[in-house]
Amino acid sequence: MAHLEEVEGIVISVRKHRERDFLVKIFTDRYGKMMFFVRGTKNPNNKLKRAIQLFSHGTYIADIRDQGLSFLRDAKDIAPYSQVQLDIFKNAYATYACGLADAALVDRVPDFNLFTQLKEGLNLMDELEEPEVILNILEIRFLRYFGVMPELRGCVICGKTEGAFDYSSKFHGLLCPEHYFEDERRYHANPKAIHFIRLFSVISFDKIGTISISEQTKKDIRYVIDMLYEELVGLKLKSKRFIDHMHEWDGVLKRPEE
Numbered sequence: 124m125a126h127l128e129e130v131e132g133i134v135i136s137v138r139k140h141r142e143r144d145f146l147v148k149i150f151t152d153r154y155g156k157m158m159f160f161v162r163g164t165k166n167p168n169n170k171l172k173r174a175i176q177l178f179s180h181g182t183y184i185a186d187i188r189d190q191g192l193s194f195l196r197d198a199k200d201i202a203p204y205s206q207v208q209l210d211i212f213k214n215a216y217a218t219y220a221c222g223l224a225d226a227a228l229v230d231r232v233p234d235f236n237l238f239t240q241l242k243e244g245l246n247l248m249d250e251l252e253e254p255e256v257i258l259n260i261l262e263i264r265f266l267r268y269f270g271v272m273p274e275l276r277g278c279v280i281c282g283k284t285e286g287a288f289d290y291s292s293k294f295h296g297l298l299c300p301e302h303y304f305e306d307e308r309r310y311h312a313n314p315k316a317i318h319f320i321r322l323f324s325v326i327s328f329d330k331i332g333t334i335s336i337s338e339q340t341k342k343d344i345r346y347v348i349d350m351l352y353e354e355l356v357g358l359k360l361k362s363k364r365f366i367d368h369m370h371e372w373d374g375v376l377k378r379p380e381e
């Protein structure tokens with residue numbers, strides 16, 4: 124059975140198929156992620172062409188099939204995340220964020236909450252100078268969708284919610300200094316990094332502009348999130364390796380301090 128539907132969606136991947144056709148994966152608000160087949164056309168003014176660019180967002184008129192590929196008939200109100208499309212760094216962060224959202228959820232399973240988080244995250248990556256922090260926030264929140272959200276509200280032993288914390292794999296959550304001794308193999312992470320990771324798990328996106336994080340703390344946050352993902356999620360996406368190497372060039376490209 125097929126039926127035409129208007130769905131809000133974000134293009135999270137595009138693959139060329141044969142000469143002119145495309146396979147486009149769209150994360151939709153009501154149907155979850157779905158693969159759509161878009162037949163190519165010789166007409167360069169084809170409105171769909173713009174609508175199926177990676178990191179486009181808008182309303183898609185879709186022929187949703189219960190099985191196999193679905194089809195796009197038309198699109199409207201297309202608003203691309205244009206900075207994300209143009210800027211190689213933003214592009215890399217957005218690619219990884221979409222890859223994680225894709226991995227965290229099975230196709231055709233609607234999840235409006237995950238859809239909204241990704242949408243708001245991409246919006247901010249597009250607008251703000253520091254897309255890395257937005258990625259970090261999404262990474263922490265997506266742990267829930269991978270079914271491995273650690274206890275970040277406070278110490279897992281005494282429940283304390285203020286002060287310095289460290290992360291313990293043994294307890295799948297935080298330890299306060301009084302209970303560090305419970306796990307010698309805790310992360311020994313920078314307490315500031317843990318502070319921000321706790322904040323990222325609860326902060327609303329409209330408050331992001333007020334956060335300021337030093338370069339060293341950013342590196343320490345990256346370190347903790349990488350450890351969490353390696354241990355709890357075990358996913359190795361190509362787009363993440365790209366980000367890791369991007370930081371190496373970043374160092375190479377920067378001029379030495381004068």
Ligand SMILES: [Zn+2]
Binds near residue numbers: 281283302
């Ligand atoms: Zn404690």
